[in-house]
Amino acid sequence: MAEVVERRGQILEAAFEEFASKGFKGATIKSIAGAAGLQSPALIYHYFPDKEALFNAVLEVHAPMRSTVDDADSLLDLPPGTVLPKIARAYFATASNPTNQRMMRLMVGEAMRRPGVADMLGRATAERGLDFLKSYLSRQVQLGRLRPHDTRSSARAFLGMLIPQAAGMVLFPALLTDGLTDDEHVGAVVEIFLGGLEPER
Amino acid sequence: MAEVVERRGQILEAAFEEFASKGFKGATIKSIAGAAGLQSPALIYHYFPDKEALFNAVLEVHAPMRSTVDDADSLLDLPPGTVLPKIARAYFATASNPTNQRMMRLMVGEAMRRPGVADMLGRATAERGLDFLKSYLSRQVQLGRLRPHDTRSSARAFLGMLIPQAAGMVLFPALLTDGLTDDEHVGAVVEIFLGGLEPER
DNA sequence: TCTTATATATTGAACGATCAATCAAGGGAG
DNA sequence: CTCCCTTGATTGATCGTTCAATATATAAGA
Numbered sequence: 001m002a003e004v005v006e007r008r009g010q011i012l013e014a015a016f017e018e019f020a021s022k023g024f025k026g027a028t029i030k031s032i033a034g035a036a037g038l039q040s041p042a043l044i045y046h047y048f049p050d051k052e053a054l055f056n057a058v059l060e061v062h063a064p065m066r067s068t069v070d071d072a073d074s075l076l077d078l079p080p081g082t083v084l085p086k087i088a089r090a091y092f093a094t095a096s097n098p099t100n101q102r103m104m105r106l107m108v109g110e111a112m113r114r115p116g117v118a119d120m121l122g123r124a125t126a127e128r129g130l131d132f133l134k135s136y137l138s139r140q141v142q143l144g145r146l147r148p149h150d151t152r153s154s155a156r157a158f159l160g161m162l163i164p165q166a167a168g169m170v171l172f173p174a175l176l177t178d179g180l181t182d183d184e185h186v187g188a189v190v191e192i193f194l195g196g197l198e199p200e201r
Numbered sequence: 202m203a204e205v206v207e208r209r210g211q212i213l214e215a216a217f218e219e220f221a222s223k224g225f226k227g228a229t230i231k232s233i234a235g236a237a238g239l240q241s242p243a244l245i246y247h248y249f250p251d252k253e254a255l256f257n258a259v260l261e262v263h264a265p266m267r268s269t270v271d272d273a274d275s276l277l278d279l280p281p282g283t284v285l286p287k288i289a290r291a292y293f294a295t296a297s298n299p300t301n302q303r304m305m306r307l308m309v310g311e312a313m314r315r316p317g318v319a320d321m322l323g324r325a326t327a328e329r330g331l332d333f334l335k336s337y338l339s340r341q342v343q344l345g346r347l348r349p350h351d352t353r354s355s356a357r358a359f360l361g362m363l364i365p366q367a368a369g370m371v372l373f374p375a376l377l378t379d380g381l382t383d384d385e386h387v388g389a390v391v392e393i394f395l396g397g398l399e400p401e402r
Numbered sequence: 403t404c405t406t407a408t409a410t411a412t413t414g415a416a417c418g419a420t421c422a423a424t425c426a427a428g429g430g431a432g
Numbered sequence: 433c434t435c436c437c438t439t440g441a442t443t444g445a446t447c448g449t450t451c452a453a454t455a456t457a458t459a460a461g462a
Contacts, residue, residue: 038439152386
């Protein structure tokens with residue numbers, strides 16, 4: 001062998017790939033060992049107690065996922081005309097990343113069978129996306145840049161408007177057959193959103 | 202036994218339940234037979250050639266799913282202030298139906314592994330939801346009730362705005378912890394959408 | 403109507419394949 | 433010699449599927 005490799009990481013990466021494409025039940029210890037280049041599946045049990053633990057380890061490794069907005073607080077006082085497009089583009093960038101796409105497929109595929117995964121996924125988008133948006137939008141209402149309204153709805157609305165396009169990248173290419181580009185969609189969506197929430201009339 | 206039951210339908214229903222909660226790989230012929238009240242898994246093979254065929258039969262049975270909007274064409278000329286809330290409420294009603302929820306879980310869970318299922322799901326929402334919205338919104342632009350804009354974006358936007366709330370019902374309860382009701386959301390969303398697309402003043 | 407023949411429904415048992423997991427032994431580095 | 437890494441072989445369980453045998457229903461013949 002050319003070099004001493006980090007076996008554990010090697011196994012984790014192969015398991016990530018296998019779990020994402022075949023699901024927990026569909027991926028076998030043997031197939032993971034094969035994908036990792038091991039000569040025997042037994043080696044996996046030297047690094048992980050069992051298949052379940054390997055799965056959880058995979059989840060932990062890739063759990064962070066590039067956050068949609070990493071410099072959250074610094075955006076709080078900036079005007080929505082610049083912040084919302086920024087958020088939307090960051091969202092699409094996250095959805096375009098192949099590793100994130102695999103992670104999404106992995107989690108969505110297992111979320112039905114594993115309440116913990118569903119919770120992880122739900123909580124991630126809720127806390128990382130919706131909660132920030134809620135407080136940001138509330139702040140903008142406070143500043144008089146948006147008219148008073150229920151930010152629970154507007155936060156869902158803004159994030160939601162991006163979902164069909166993002167889902168098209170990750171899961172359902174059929175949604176993108178009309179050729180609308182991400183940038184076009186961001187522009188149109190922000191315009192609708194801000195037009196619908198502008199202060200006075 | 203009390204009555205002569207339709208074995209085939211009985212098996213299909215049990216298989217639906219099992220596939221939806223455990224996935225294709227997770228559901229076993231034996232567990233399906235048990236859920237259907239059969240004394241032997243062998244009987245399943247009298248009605249279906251194999252597990253794969255049983256799965257496809259389940260998909261076919263429940264494929265229709267109550268359409269979001271059944272009287273589509275009659276809505277084309279009605280004003281968006283009445284049509285959009287109607288669509289939104291129909292959407293939430295579909296998402297609240299327990300059978301539809303199971304079907305969604307089944308399809309979403311298998312969509313990762315089965316391109317055919319992903320296509321079915323993507324095409325269903327695209328053709329049944331987006332395409333109608335696109336033509337409806339275009340018609341409303343034509344009538345001067347909405348300002349000219351790219352209806353590929355606005356169709357995505359309107360449907361998307363509903364998704365976080367619907368996803369909360371079906372998969373991720375964590376999204377609904379702030380207690381926003383469906384009706385509140387429909388009202389707020391329609392207001393934002395129409396405000397953002399109202400004709401020039 | 404009673405019996406017989408035929409087709410369908412249902413069953414328990416069994417098959418080979420494959421799974422996750424175990425184990426004792428080999429191999430190389432220090 | 434010692435310790436950790438790695439391996440091939442193997443275990444018992446469970447999987448989808450098959451099969452021969454039985455039960456039940458339907459139809460025909462006398």
